[in-house]
Amino acid sequence: MPSTRKRSYLRCTYLAILTSVLGLLALPMPASAAQHAKTKPTSFVLTANSPVSVKITVPKATYTNVCFNFQFAQNDAFDPGEEVDIDVAPPNTLGLVGFINITTSPISSRMLCIIDPKQVAVFDDGHQTIQIFMPSGSVSVSSFTISPT
Numbered sequence: 001m002p003s004t005r006k007r008s009y010l011r012c013t014y015l016a017i018l019t020s021v022l023g024l025l026a027l028p029m030p031a032s033a034a035q036h037a038k039t040k041p042t043s044f045v046l047t048a049n050s051p052v053s054v055k056i057t058v059p060k061a062t063y064t065n066v067c068f069n070f071q072f073a074q075n076d077a078f079d080p081g082e083e084v085d086i087d088v089a090p091p092n093t094l095g096l097v098g099f100i101n102i103t104t105s106p107i108s109s110r111m112l113c114i115i116d117p118k119q120v121a122v123f124d125d126g127h128q129t130i131q132i133f134m135p136s137g138s139v140s141v142s143s144f145t146i147s148p149t
Helices: 004-026 115-120
Strands: 038-040 043-049 052-057 068-070 083-087 096-100 108-114 127-133 138-149
Touching: 004 043, 038 138, 043 127, 096 108
Parallel strands: none
Antiparallel strands: 038 052, 043 138, 052 127, 068 108, 068 138, 083 096, 083 127
């Protein structure tokens, strides 16, 4: 049988390891791993001068960037010269972000990330409604997701 001193040492070592493991289990998971962002609707059709409102729910956190992921329908892809704009906050407060297809072929997917702290901060509380619109043309968005980090 081990000595009292050795048993005490082993018990302290065991408790230190157990405390470390339990402490790791109690740490909050990163927002992206703990819960997925949700958008409503997840698919829609954009037409000129008809904005679509998208409600976004993300875990409450302090984000450094937010990426918008678009998948376009095969039969109504994002054509050359078309433009998609996103207003992340009330009109005329933070400015718009957007993208244009400058290629000569239709595009089937596109990701747009924002890094401006003022624009990203509107997502920190977990809820935001954005406006997505096109100045001209139309496109079918078959899947719209958001990736905040």
